[in-house]
Amino acid sequence: MIEDDFYATVKLKTGEEIFCKVAASEEDDRTMLIVSNPIIVSEIKSRNGTIGYKVEPWLKTTKEDMFILNLEDVLTMTESSDIEMIMMYQNYIRQSTKEGKHSKINRRMGYLANVNDAKEILEKLYKNS
Numbered sequence: 001m002i003e004d005d006f007y008a009t010v011k012l013k014t015g016e017e018i019f020c021k022v023a024a025s026e027e028d029d030r031t032m033l034i035v036s037n038p039i040i041v042s043e044i045k046s047r048n049g050t051i052g053y054k055v056e057p058w059l060k061t062t063k064e065d066m067f068i069l070n071l072e073d074v075l076t077m078t079e080s081s082d083i084e085m086i087m088m089y090q091n092y093i094r095q096s097t098k099e100g101k102h103s104k105i106n107r108r109m110g111y112l113a114n115v116n117d118a119k120e121i122l123e124k125l126y127k128n129s
Contacts, residue, residue: 007080007089010035013073018058019080019089024071031071037093038067041085055092 005023010033012018020038024031038058045051059067080086 005034005036007086008077009080010038010069010077011075012069013075016040016058019085020058022077033069033071033074033077035067035069037065037089037096039089039092041088053088055088057096 005021008020008022010018010020010022017040018035018038019041021036023034023036025034026032039055040058042054042056043051044054
């Protein structure tokens with residue numbers, strides 16, 4: 001039986017901390033977690049003190065988006081109702097699904113030039129500045 005899914009921060013016994021959508025499943029007297037699109041969030045501080053966040057996939061060498069974790073491998077887990085974190089997660093998932101859809105370059109996107117023409121234009125701009 002699979003319970004309703006929810007957003008959660010999961011701390012694994014390995015020390016990894018992931019944010020994902022989780023559904024619990026009972027199978028053969030074991031509780032398994034089905035995690036969807038797990039991500040790692042890192043805080044990044046710039047030189048001027050601005051704080052930002054880096055979001056990346058938990059497993060970088062696969063395109064899979066669902067994983068099964070044994071509850072015995074989980075140190076702790078907490079359901080998240082943090083709207084900002086959920087929005088960041090959803091935005092990342094939306095962006096990562098669009099990555100495979102690249103548009104073709106065309107003239108409506110901007111001026112296209114050959115290398116010699118572009119070099120000449122850039123040299124004129126440099127000399128006039």
